[in-house]
Amino acid sequence: AQKITQTQPGMFVQEKEAVTLDCTYDTSDQSYGLFWYKQPSSGEMIFLIYQGSYDEQNATEGRYSLNFQKARKSANLVISASQLGDSAMYFCAMTREVGGSEKLVFGKGTKLTVNP
Amino acid sequence: DVKVTQSSRYLVKRTGEKVFLECVQDMDHENMFWYRQDPGLGLRLIYFSYDVKMKEKGDIPEGYSVSREKKERFSLILESASTNQTSMYLCASSLVREYSPLHFGNGTRLTVT
Numbered sequence: 423a424q425k426i427t428q429t430q431p432g433m434f435v436q437e438k439e440a441v442t443l444d445c446t447y448d449t450s451d452q453s454y455g456l457f458w459y460k461q462p463s464s465g466e467m468i469f470l471i472y473q474g475s476y477d478e479q480n481a482t483e484g485r486y487s488l489n490f491q492k493a494r495k496s497a498n499l500v501i502s503a504s505q506l507g508d509s510a511m512y513f514c515a516m517t518r519e520v521g522g523s524e525k526l527v528f529g530k531g532t533k534l535t536v537n538p
Numbered sequence: 539d540v541k542v543t544q545s546s547r548y549l550v551k552r553t554g555e556k557v558f559l560e561c562v563q564d565m566d567h568e569n570m571f572w573y574r575q576d577p578g579l580g581l582r583l584i585y586f587s588y589d590v591k592m593k594e595k596g597d598i599p600e601g602y603s604v605s606r607e608k609k610e611r612f613s614l615i616l617e618s619a620s621t622n623q624t625s626m627y628l629c630a631s632s633l634v635r636e637y638s639p640l641h642f643g644n645g646t647r648l649t650v651t
Contacts, residue, residue, distance in 0.1 A: 513581070
């Protein structure tokens with residue numbers, strides 16, 4: 423069964439610095455997708471970035487990049503030039519096939535705090 | 539932008555009540571999902587639907603049912619609310635396309651007393 427592990431319950435970073443949030447996954451599927459979501463204190467889950475297992479280049483979206491290391495089964499999120507508004511919970515997720523349809527399984531999240 | 543709207547931000551219900559959580563999306567997405575989020579447990583899938591009147595159980599369907607009579611609307615029903623169903627409930631939708639991201643609503647924080 424697919425599993426996502428986020429080993430950092432909480433992380434702290436200074437404003438304007440870069441931070442890496444760790445995510446490892448376990449799957450026997452050959453083809454899968456990896457996602458990162460942000461959840462501010464308001465509660466809404468915001469889609470940040472996506473990486474397909476066959477994509478050779480790491481995904482980037484503005485200040486977000488996904489450091490994908492397939493052999494290590496890791497998909498770390500890198501946030502460059504942190505801003506105070508980046509303070510939130512961050513969830514890593516991956517696709518899984520259930521009953522012929524595609525679902526997401528989520529990690530337990532990392533709480534990021536950006537200090538001024 | 540995709541808009542997923544959950545009808546209530548906060549709900550307080552009594553044990554044994556029948557509870558309806560409503561979710562509407564405006565982007566003609568085929569897939570809709572209900573997740574439950576609890577501290578330390580992350581998000582867990584309760585039910586999902588890939589078409590009108592179609593539904594499948596997720597990881598924790600016990601104590602819940604769902605209804606999808608129209609493509610844009612997906613309802614979660616707690617037939618007889620219990621205190622262990624106190625949680626944050628998140629609705630999401632997505633396209634039927636490989637690796638299409640989920641778009642979430644703001645969540646409903648349900649307290650059962």
